[in-house]
Amino acid sequence: MDFEDSKAEAAFRLEARTWLENNIPDDNDLSGLSNLQRAKFWQAKKAAARWACIRWPEAYGGRDATAIEHVIWQQEEAKLDLPNTSSFFGIGQGMAGPTLMAWANEEDKARFLPDLASGETVWCQLFSEPAGGSDLAALRTKAVKDGDDWIVNGQKIWTSGAHYSDWGILVLRTDPTVAKHKGLTYFYVDMKSEGIDIKPIKQISGASDFNEVYFTNVRIPDSQRLGDVGQGWHVALTTLMNERASIGAGSGGADFKSLKRLAQQVNIDGKPAIEDSAVRAKLASWYVEEAGLKYTSYRTLSALSKGELPGPENSIGKLVGARKTQDMSSFAIDLLEQQGVQWDAELDAEYNGLFQLSYMGIPGLRIAGGTDEIMANIIAERVLELPQEPRMDKGIPFSEVPTGS
Amino acid sequence: MNFEFDDDQHLIRDQARSFLGEHCSSSVVREVLEGDALYAEQLWNKVCEMGWTATVIPEEYGGLGLSYLELVVIAEEMGRACAPLPFGSSVYLATEAIMAAGSESQKKKWLPLLAEGKAIGTLAYAEGPGETDAASLSTTVSKDTLTGKKCAVANGNIASLICVLAASDSGEGASLYLVDTSDSGVTAETIRTLDPSLNYADVHFADASCELLGEIGQGRDLLNALLDRAAVLYAWEQLGGAETCLEMAKNYAVQRYAFGRPIGSFQAIKHKLAEMYVKNTLARSNAYFGAWALNSDAEELPLAAATARVGSCQAYYYASKENIQTHGGMGYTWEFDCQFFYRRSKALAVLIGSERQWQEKLISASDPVAV
Numbered sequence: 144m145d146f147e148d149s150k151a152e153a154a155f156r157l158e159a160r161t162w163l164e165n166n167i168p169d170d171n172d173l174s175g176l177s178n179l180q181r182a183k184f185w186q187a188k189k190a191a192a193r194w195a196c197i198r199w200p201e202a203y204g205g206r207d208a209t210a211i212e213h214v215i216w217q218q219e220e221a222k223l224d225l226p227n228t229s230s231f232f233g234i235g236q237g238m239a240g241p242t243l244m245a246w247a248n249e250e251d252k253a254r255f256l257p258d259l260a261s262g263e264t265v266w267c268q269l270f271s272e273p274a275g276g277s278d279l280a281a282l283r284t285k286a287v288k289d290g291d292d293w294i295v296n297g298q299k300i301w302t303s304g305a306h307y308s309d310w311g312i313l314v315l316r317t318d319p320t321v322a323k324h325k326g327l328t329y330f331y332v333d334m335k336s337e338g339i340d341i342k343p344i345k346q347i348s349g350a351s352d353f354n355e356v357y358f359t360n361v362r363i364p365d366s367q368r369l370g371d372v373g374q375g376w377h378v379a380l381t382t383l384m385n386e387r388a389s390i391g392a393g394s395g396g397a398d399f400k401s402l403k404r405l406a407q408q409v410n411i412d413g414k415p416a417i418e419d420s421a422v423r424a425k426l427a428s429w430y431v432e433e434a435g436l437k438y439t440s441y442r443t444l445s446a447l448s449k450g451e452l453p454g455p456e457n458s459i460g461k462l463v464g465a466r467k468t469q470d471m472s473s474f475a476i477d478l479l480e481q482q483g484v485q486w487d488a489e490l491d492a493e494y495n496g497l498f499q500l501s502y503m504g505i506p507g508l509r510i511a512g513g514t515d516e517i518m519a520n521i522i523a524e525r526v527l528e529l530p531q532e533p534r535m536d537k538g539i540p541f542s543e544v545p546t547g548s
Numbered sequence: 549m550n551f552e553f554d555d556d557q558h559l560i561r562d563q564a565r566s567f568l569g570e571h572c573s574s575s576v577v578r579e580v581l582e583g584d585a586l587y588a589e590q591l592w593n594k595v596c597e598m599g600w601t602a603t604v605i606p607e608e609y610g611g612l613g614l615s616y617l618e619l620v621v622i623a624e625e626m627g628r629a630c631a632p633l634p635f636g637s638s639v640y641l642a643t644e645a646i647m648a649a650g651s652e653s654q655k656k657k658w659l660p661l662l663a664e665g666k667a668i669g670t671l672a673y674a675e676g677p678g679e680t681d682a683a684s685l686s687t688t689v690s691k692d693t694l695t696g697k698k699c700a701v702a703n704g705n706i707a708s709l710i711c712v713l714a715a716s717d718s719g720e721g722a723s724l725y726l727v728d729t730s731d732s733g734v735t736a737e738t739i740r741t742l743d744p745s746l747n748y749a750d751v752h753f754a755d756a757s758c759e760l761l762g763e764i765g766q767g768r769d770l771l772n773a774l775l776d777r778a779a780v781l782y783a784w785e786q787l788g789g790a791e792t793c794l795e796m797a798k799n800y801a802v803q804r805y806a807f808g809r810p811i812g813s814f815q816a817i818k819h820k821l822a823e824m825y826v827k828n829t830l831a832r833s834n835a836y837f838g839a840w841a842l843n844s845d846a847e848e849l850p851l852a853a854a855t856a857r858v859g860s861c862q863a864y865y866y867a868s869k870e871n872i873q874t875h876g877g878m879g880y881t882w883e884f885d886c887q888f889f890y891r892r893s894k895a896l897a898v899l900i901g902s903e904r905q906w907q908e909k910l911i912s913a914s915d916p917v918a919v
């Protein structure tokens with residue numbers, strides 16, 4: 144056990160740091176660009192020097208880096224103030240990429256992966272539907288075979304980034320007469336296809352990052368199918384496992400550092416809040432969770448570096464990360480007392496932006512990518528091997544499953 | 549970077565687990581809990597024969613000269629078995645104190661005895677309810693003799709040597725002293741406790757002869773440095789206990805039926821156990837980092853130790869109380885073993901400073917910090 148860099152790792156760290164310091168975008172590069180354009184600018188620059196998706200094979204735009212090198216790279220990136228790329232490319236690079244890597248043919252991998260790595264194309268995930276969220280396999284959007292195409296009708300919902308995405312991964316019902324998990328098939332689709340209609344949904348944060356996506360007689364070529372017909376659930380698990388690994392600890396928003404800084408600046412009883420023992424106790428417990436998540440992710444590296452799929456253990460990252468961030472942002476607002484209510488992007492970010500934004504954004508993270516409750520079920524059933532609950536949807540055709548409507 | 553134990557360390561864990569599985573079954577714990585014996589003496593002799601007490605002591609002092617990574621592996625297994633032994637006070641406290649601050653002659657005298665288990669050691673600093681204040685101790689030293697009373701000293705009645713925090717009469721403040729308990733000025737009085745599977749005593753010193761351990765006036769710093777090291781070791785022991793609780797709860801949850809189904813299929817139970825797993829996993833990861841910091845004497849040790857300690861205190865408390873809950877009425881019976889861990893979790897939680905004290909230390913050590 145050794146948390147220090149080896150010689151080779153130290154050399155790699157230096158190489159990464161040097162490149163980053165020499166290439167960090169300045170105001171000239173970024174001024175006048177939207178957040179998406181900034182992300183694309185920075186991602187393209189990284190890709191040109193092969194610092195994008197560094198764990199991917201060189202042939203697909205990566206540099207065949209090891210899992211440890213990836214951690215080192217992330218640590219060095221985190222030290223700098225860089226354009227946020229993960230909110231635009233996270234789904235494509237973290238979920239669509241690995242799924243294509245596992246299930247697409249060689250030609251399609253060569254066609255799509257390098258552009259995914261460089262941020263040239265943005266991908267979204269069209270999984271959830273009004274009738275299928277936690278119970279994803281209850282989705283109803285239908286695909287019917289027509290020659291070399293499939294004709295798709297139905298509705299997806301909560302699709303993050305659909306409005307700026309070029310491609311989407313999706314699971315569709317190809318056979319409603321068999322049991323629900325058996326009648327699904329996995330595809331990818333050009334988001335500019337005729338018959339796709341995207342409508343933004345406004346979130347409680349006021350932003351509109353996700354959408355409803357309607358499909359009306361959309362044609363998807365059979366060549367854009369991943370896995371066999373009826374094997375969609377199996378393919379989707381590849382995506383979901385990678386989703387859990389990629390939405391983890393580093394969810395942004397309130398964290399130990401920002402909350403501690405705040406506690407040094409506001410007073411309790413005429414003294415800095417950081418001197419108050421109740422404040423210190425809370426901060427310490429959150430630090431324990433934050434550090435625990437970080438070292439847990441290091442420990443799972445060995446499994447990942449052996450090429451294993453991220454296991455159900457990774458559900459911890461999102462489960463703990465999201466609720467911790469929620470509690471920390473709530474507590475930060477309490478520390479601000481009466482003024483904590485003020486939320487205005489034009490005022491001081493530390494007092495009137497960061498924690499309020501985090502407070503309003505984080506409820507979404509406890510739901511997205513599997514709710515807290517589903518995460519706890521996964522840990523209990525897949526890791527601890529506790530028995531499943533009795534189910535009303537087993538052993539019957541999907542079309543006979545009760546729906547409540 | 550490498551975040552795993554090596555094969556030899558895994559082997560030591562496997563051996564320790566199977567050894568304790570055989571020789572430290574729950575009936576051995578129960579015998580000490582219910583009986584008059586102060587500790588499981590036969591088991592102690594075997595543990596010493598295996599060299600566990602000698603793990604990190606250098607070979608020149610009769611030890612095995614292994615690293616802390618081997619010791620934490622053993623500590624976890626001790627916790628898993630809820631071993632009724634004076635292992636922690638002797639190995640994590642007294643041995644560490646002498647290795648860190650002892651003179652050459654103190655090391656020569658005590659380390660071989662501690663390594664062999666012929667001497668049991670402990671540390672005494674508390675003088676009454678509430679946090680100990682090193683600046684106002686009522687135990688004092690005058691002309692190399694020590695006088696005063698220390699409370700709830702782990703193994704105070706079976707220890708051959710006690711490291712005592714006391715105020716020197718020459719006004720230099722608190723220092724650590726070594727007391728050989730064969731001195732007629734030392735009397736120990738066994739006390740009743742929350743965890744009778746361990747043993748504790750109030751120790752009275754009446755002009756007991758003592759030797760300075762380390763520098764005069766450095767008692768507080770020495771103690772803090774010592775507790776940082778011990779915190780990592782206890783964190784592993786606490787983690788071991790928490791893991792047993794999760795295992796017991798899980799086994800019961802699949803066997804016990806209610807409303808026609810295993811209780812483990814109810815989400816209230818599932819989510820409770822998932823939460824245990826989460827807390828244990830985070831505690832383990834922090835304990836890893838603590839073990840590395842201890843083993844490599846890293847400057848991060850104070851922060852790493854506090855993080856490991858707080859994480860393990862919280863995980864063990866949660867797992868031990870919810871293990872009882874998962875067992876229903878059975879869990880509350882004397883006959884069931886759930887009580888062992890509920891008792892032990894609290895005993896270990898206050899042994900070297902409560903969770904609150906370590907939260908305090910964590911924040912103090914977190915400046916500046918990179919998470």
Ligand SMILES: Cc1cc2nc3c(=O)[nH]c(=O)nc-3n(C[C@H](O)[C@H](O)[C@H](O)COP(=O)(O)OP(=O)(O)OC[C@H]3O[C@@H](n4cnc5c(N)ncnc54)[C@H](O)[C@@H]3O)c2cc1C
Nearest residue numbers: 268269270271276277301302303507510511512513514516
């Ligand atoms: C910010 C955000 C972004 C998203 N982005 C995407 C995206 O890009 N692509 C995409 O496909 N989807 C996306 N989603 C959808 C997300 O995956 C679903 O919202 C989520 O899986 C929950 O499904 P649901 O909304 O239908 O809630 P439901 O499944 O109806 O759940 C309602 C409540 O019931 C509980 N519940 C349900 N089943 C169980 C059970 N078995 N045991 C215990 N409790 C249960 C849930 O935990 C929850 O509290 C996003 C969601 C959010 C909030």
